[in-house]
Amino acid sequence: MSIKIQFSKYQGAGNDFILIDNRNGHFDRNNEELIKKLCDRRFGIGGDGLMLLQNTKNFDFEMVYYNADGAEGTMCGNGGRCIVAFARDLNIISEKTDFLAVDGPHDAEIAAYQVNLGMIDVNQIHRDREAYVMNTGSPHYILKVNDLANLDVFKEGYAIRNNEIYGEKGINVNFIEPEENGYFVRTFERGVEDETFACGTGATAAAMAMAIDQSLEGDLRIPIRVLGGQLYISFHKSGNTFTNVYLKGPANFVFKGEIEIG
Template identity: 75%
Template structure:
């Protein structure tokens, strides 16, 4: 891969983690070796044919008053909004670096997050949500990133790329973009598939999307109080918990696996 990154004069060590199939490149940037404005390098690293390959890249950086700061980039190289599965993976990364042990408080683009880690399971605190809009039959809400949630049938056989691309690029959402989630009732929980902006494709999981989908399901089912909803994604199983009062969601938690895959240098 050296010819691709010949403009980079310093070797950069990275680690690869995945959370329910949502995969990320993580870089310990506490010494500032990686230029956070080098969006082209981020895009090349995330490229699955010519780089390491990932849904996104994160820098772990020092910051005041918190254990660390999470800087998140989409696979297209641009800094993104909050990534829930990325947040869980960077907590595991920080634990493996010895920065934290079984709990942490860190800073992300949407503010403070707390987390508890047990082995490879991370329970991540998400932002409160107080506004849910409707777009026809769909629900639109921001769980750290903007999400569109539509209830469907026969989700397993649905062309999520085609349907999600059309919604993400329609006249309403084209300029700012939106993540598009399709959800179907399944046993005691739900099955969710997501087309992610920035990746511009379906991913195996989306943490903020699973959170948004669970909130939409709670509204649809008229649930109130303390709620936990199982959400199955293509890459595994997530659990979303919150306290619901009308369209307000507090004490929001995203729970699931965060696994180390490999490490290397570029």
């Protein structure tokens, strides 16, 4: 028996996602094989991940995020911005929202194609030799490098993500290099198991790592350039504690359609 699934496609700085309005609860959120198939770029719709927009008490909606491998994932910053745009386009919200994700409540504001998304506070920063390690809704490893444009991000990121320290649960690996107007970041994402055009929680972690690295304090706004565009991270830093954290960047509708799954 085949089923037809209505979907929309959005992208945030090149991070692309399948969005499904599941307020009626008809989509089976436990069907990992189906989600993996939908995310496949040759046999499905194609995407770095899939999100369900669902009803929940006390919030405008709930965001349920899945990695491209079909498994339910941790928080996705670029996905969070895209689902805010999706909710706006469904007339669930207008300019502001409070929604629920796997790491707790998030607030956001949307104007045209830019979404400013509230992220979780961070107060635990670890070091792994030269790298910074933290959780900004998803776990991240941040390493400063030279000549990032020519770095083999797949090879280097794959090795760190699968090493004896991080291999069991995996970690997202971010390489960062200073540039004239901020920083350039490239990311190897677990769950996708490849480099992506952007990673919102990774850009957030990278900005925090550089604030520590440069001994910055107070209210800060750090530009982060990724392969897919420009992101801006703002927060209040006091020592190694980050509060009032926001991730700002684009969220664009690409297309919508219907797919039949047999």
